[in-house]
Amino acid sequence: MSGSSWADKSSRYHVPVPIGTLIEPDPAEPERIADQSEFRFEFVREACACPTRCTCDSPSEALRLSGVPIDRREDVLRRMDTELGRNDRGQGRLLRELHRLPEPRRHILLLVGSYDEAAW
Structure with missing residues (x-):
């Protein structure tokens, strides 16, 4: 997996450099971060803004990347x-x-499948 971040005034923020160092947090940090984090699965649709089941x-239909040629x-x-990024509301x-x-904590990480896809 590769990642790229999105910020209000930046449309691209990706550093295509191989990983050379791994910095590990204080052992208490992952638990604190998990307690303060919200993870959810939402869909992206072109015709509506329904994030889960379309009503x-x-x-x-939700857009799908997995399995796409x-x-x-x-x-x-x-x-x-x-x-x-659509400004509909x-x-x-x-x-x-x-x-x-x-x-x-105003950071969003978008995960894609490769460095090439992060560059798109």
């Missing part, structure tokens, strides 16, 4: 990115999520 009059993956990732989904976090 629209005309249900919309390599020549179509960039298109799907760009469509997902567009939907996550005053703020895009990622920006709304970012603003829910306390100031020192």
